[in-house]
Amino acid sequence: MSFGETLDASMDSMEETRFKKKQGPLIKELLAKKKVHFSQTEIECLLIIYYKLQKDGPEKQRAVSKNQFRDILHNAFDMTDGAMMDRIFSALDRGPSIYVSMETWISALSLFLRGSLEEKISYAFNVYDSMNDGYLGRDTMFNLLKSSLVSQSGEDDAEEAAKDLIEVITKKMDIDRDGRISFQDFKETVMKQPMILQAFGQCLPTRLAAYSFVTTFTPNRGKL
Missing domain, CATH: 1.10.238.10 (EF-hand)
Structure with missing residues (x-):
């Protein structure tokens, strides 16, 4: 898919094009990481989802907050164990920030949706x-x-x-x-x-929830 082709009909095409060009270096960096199990187009789609979440947050929010990510885990992935959330955030990113970076967002979704058993x-x-x-x-x-x-x-x-x-x-x-x-x-x-694997508590999406989420950005494949 080229940069001129719109991935999200709810976004202005020029806004989407500017966003993807701005994130070009990050996308190349993520593709170079063998542990990220997404194609370029899939990464672009997931970054646009991230961008929309960021825009939906408080004014001038510089990134997706952990609270927003918590809502994604709960509502989209059926991960409803509140006591496990802090442990999950710590495992994904041990930093003290209240935000989830784009890199962590992509890495987490790669693990949840396409990760190997060893990962x-x-x-x-x-x-x-x-x-x-x-x-x-x-x-x-x-x-x-x-x-x-x-x-x-x-x-x-x-x-x-x-x-x-x-x-x-x-x-x-x-x-x-x-x-x-x-x-x-x-x-x-x-x-x-x-x-x-999850003998001590749920820390991964249910298979049905993961499949449903995959189809939001790969509707023709839905590959887990």
């Missing part, structure tokens, strides 16, 4: 290991599981259920039997059983 394993572990210790101890596991279970049952029931789950998960994932789950333990277990 998602690294990301999920980083979400759960919010202290960046390199392992998940029992206290960390308890806090993660209890938070995700509170909404499904009472506080006391969630605590007991979390303790029971810790025993089950530790037996399955703690390969070296040192009482904690290292990244290598986590990776080896999930590579064999991908269904337990």
